[in-house]
Amino acid sequence: MRNYELRITNYELIYTAVNNFIEISDVVKQYDGHLALDHVSMNVPQGCIYGLLGPNGAGKTSLIRIINRITHQDSGTVMLDGRAITDDDVAHIGYLPEERGLYKKMKVGDQIVYLARLKGMDKTSATGEMLQWLERFDLGEWRDKKLEALSKGMQQKVQFIATVIHRPRLLIFDEPFSGFDPVNADQLKAEILRLKQEGSTVLFSTHNMESVEAICERITLINHSRVVLEGSVDDIRQQHKQGILAVDLARGETLQPCDTLYTLLPAAMGSRETLVRLNPGVSMHDAIAWLNDHCALAGFHEILPSMHDIFVNTVKDQNHGQA
Amino acid sequence: MDKLKLIIAREYMSMVGRKSFIIMTILIPILMIACILLPIGIGYLNTEGSETEDVAVIDQTGRYGGAIQDTDLYHFIALRGDTIADPRAFYDKSDGRLTAVVIIPQDIDSVHQLTIYSDKTINSSLKMTLGRQLSDTLTRAHVASYGVPNLQKMIDESSVDVDVKSVKWGEDGTETETSTEIAMGIGFFLAFLIYMFVLMYGAMIMNGVIEEKTNRIVEVIVSSCKPFQLMMGKIIGVALVGLTQLAIWTVVMLALSVVAGSMLGLALGDTLGMAGDPAAVQAALAQGGNADMSGIVQAILGVNYLQIFTSFVFYFIGGYLLYAALFAAFGSAVDQANDASQFTTPIIIVMIIALYAGMACIDNPNGPMAFWCSMIPFTSPIVMMVRLPYDVPLWQLALSIVLLFGTATLTVWIASRIYRTGILLYGKKTGFKDLLRWLRH
Known part of the structure; x- marks a missing residue:
């Protein structure tokens, strides 16, 4: 199946065919009377970095385990690259679970090669790749050490290598940045972007909304086993904007209230900007025009809601609706 | 299939490479010898020191x-x-x-x-x-006091010790001298070997499963292979470790007995080589002029080794598979080794019952208890090994082995269903009820 998406670039209309790498339709999964996934559908385009969001217990891990062929859905379909997923497809998937672990008593190099071979690589190429990856992460000298001799951060890197070594076309990361210090998290982020450039599709499961804004192109938000929000990060932020404007006035001026157009919001600490919320029905254009007439406007910009706020509000609204 | 081989190889290498394997391989025979020598030593100390x-x-x-x-x-x-x-x-x-x-x-x-x-x-x-x-x-x-001259001497001289010899009539009219003591010894030794092996390596499997679960590596592994492959890989890998250990002991024992044998002028290798032809052995021994020795050797040769050792291999594999699968399933159900005792205690009790039943069977190897305990798969590997030297009817042996392998296969299937659910569940205290529920999933 192909979705046609309309994009406007440089005032030219172009139609781009978007290949969905994963297509999940109507998946239902039940455990012991508890509905873990309630008719969930999700499309992840080829080469996309896709965020799978949701509070704890929403059903993210259940969905990820189904894609990984660890468990199976009760009903619904999972398609990979245009055909129904099979057990052999695990060779094309790299999975970094949230709860990580490796064999403590096994040597770093042996461990990576073992996991790579389980994914179907042959011994020679697995060994070659392992050496390259260890060098890239400055872990070359640790190859013959047992895993337990490594620091936690180094162990996380080893786990990352084990996830990507077989050049999977689909990468699934569950909370990849937890347990990484900022320097290592940046290195990890760079590696993920590099893998995307090399053609991998990346599925992210996370609560870390900053990382979602920073790298995800599209997201699906799951709450209480259902999809509650889906789309590109930009579109979602546009849709959820609440008409908040940051106004920067010339030195010495203060913004006058105007009940017909907007209400003043408490200003952020240490900021020269004043925040206003436009009244319902007031267009941005009208408000700017009025402000321009009445004060010495130095600058202005619209504030888009953060993914964090959208996440929290959507989940809260939904929980309210249910209660 | 390739994945299964990889998993088996990893399990095998990770255990054989460990220091504990080398230590156990050396220590267990020493402990066994110590178990035999200790009572003698203690008796000696008891009289010597006081x-x-x-x-x-x-x-x-x-x-x-x-x-x-x-x-x-x-x-x-x-x-x-x-x-x-x-x-x-x-x-x-x-x-x-x-x-x-x-x-x-x-x-x-x-x-x-x-x-x-x-x-x-x-x-x-x-x-x-x-x-x-x-x-x-x-x-x-x-x-x-009876006043009969030399009465004491007459009594002493008329005291007789009767030596009971047992001879088995073969269907082709041959006569083979048998020895119940030697048969008993061999049967019980092999039964005990199965008992030890199942408990030791069963516990090893369980600890391995718990380790993978608490390490959280299991989720990474099962995203590459089926949980069944991981479970079977572990069971087979550990079995190979055990067989390696057995092989090492056998080689060492053979080497020692060849050395000891050559000192006695009778190499075990020669005897085994002539096993097919008792007459040759007899002749060889007669030449040596050692009549006592010839009697013992004849008795040793009278035992049907081919049947005993073939059966041993079957019971060893079947019994191990049966219990190993249970240990794997129970390991998957708990988060740490301490919680496993509620599951392992019943296993150990059944094993001990089997061992005692085996000992009791020595007195009545064809009685009803011996029969039923050698049919029930949870006790048959031990009890049948004890019964075997006493000529168990072939149909009983066949039925017992079929029952054992049928049950073992069923148990592996049940265990794999419990295992695949258990390894992904954390933080819940599980009981037998939960296992039944997972089974139905």
Whole structure:
């Protein structure tokens, strides 16, 4: 199946065919009377970095385990690259679970090669790749050490290598940045972007909304086993904007209230900007025009809601609706 | 299939490479030898270390006191009964130098009883020493009292020890000398081997499963292979580790017995080589002129080794598979080894029952208990091994093996269903009820 998406670039209309790498339709999964996934559908385009969001217990891990062929859905379909997923497809998937672990008593190099071979690589190429990856992460000298001799951060890197070594076309990361210090998290982020450039599709499961804004192109938000929000990060932020404007006035001026157009919001600490919320029905254009007439406007910009706020509000609204 | 091989290889290498494997391989035979030597050693220390104790024997008959011989433990001081009026006062006066006072009463010839007095608890070795010595002396006195010349000598010479030889009639008319003691020994040794192996390596499998679960590596592995492959890989890998250990011991034992054998002028290898032809062995032995040896060797050769060892392989594999699958399933259900005891205790109880049933079967290898315990798959690997040297009907052997492998296959299937759910569940305390629920998933 192909979705046609309309994009406007440089005032030219172009139609781009978007290949969905994963297509999940109507998946239902039940455990012991508890509905873990309630008719969930999700499309992840080829080469996309896709965020799978949701509070704890929403059903993210259940969905990820189904894609990984660890468990199976009760009903619904999972398609990979245009055909129904099979057990052999695990060779094309790299999975970094949230709860990580490796064999403590096994040597770093042996461990990576073992996991790579389980994914179907042959011994020679697995060994070659392992050496390259260890060098890239400055872990070359640790190859013959047992895993337990490594620091936690180094162990996380080893786990990352084990996830990507077989050049999977689909990468699934569950909370990849937890347990990484900022320097290592940046290195990890760079590696993920590099893998995307090399053609991998990346599925992210996370609560870390900053990382979602920073790298995800599209997201699906799951709450209480259902999809509650889906789309590109930009579109979602546009849709959820609440008409908040940051106004920067010339030195010495203060913004006058105007009940017909907007209400003043408490200003952020240490900021020269004043925040206003436009009244319902007031267009941005009208408000700017009025402000321009009445004060010495130095600058202005619209504030888009953060993914964090959208996440929290959507989940809260939904929980309210249910209660 | 390739994945299964990879998993087996990893399990095998990770265990054989460990220090604990090398240590256990050396330690277990030493422990076993120690188990045999220890009682002997303790008995030796018991007599060797202690000092001789003095025991006063007040002989009111005046005939038997002097006949009591000193032993390593006791020095007997014979006293005439009429010299000591109050034995109690005599004992107290000794200030603890005397351990006990023995009174041989006037009428011992008719009542056959004597008494030991002491303010300490009298130990059984003193009672046994006195009992044995006086029984002997009194018997001789009785014999002598008949006044028949040389009667004691006649009795001694007419005492006969009957040696019971057992010969098995083969269908082709051959006669084979059998030895129940040797058969019993071999059967019980092999049964015990299965018992040890199942418990030791079963526990190893369980710990391996728990380790993978608590390490959280299991989710990474099962995203690459089926949980069933991981479970079977572990079971087979651990079995190979055990077989390696057995092979090492066998080679060492053979080497030692060849050395010992060549010292005795009888290499075990030669004997085994001639096993198919008892006559040749007989001839070879007759040449050596060692009749006793020839009897033992004939008895050893009388046991149907081919049947015993073929059956051993089947029971070993079947019994191991059955219990290993259970251990794997139970390991998957808990978060740490401490929580596993509620599941492992029943297994260990069943194993111990099997071992005791096996011991009991030695007395009645074809009785109803022996029959049923050698059919029930949870006890058959041990009990049947004990029964085997006593010529179990072939249909029983076949039925027992079929039942064992049928149950083992079913257990592996059940275990794999529990395992695939258990390994991904954390933080919940699980009981047998939960396992049944997972089974139905």
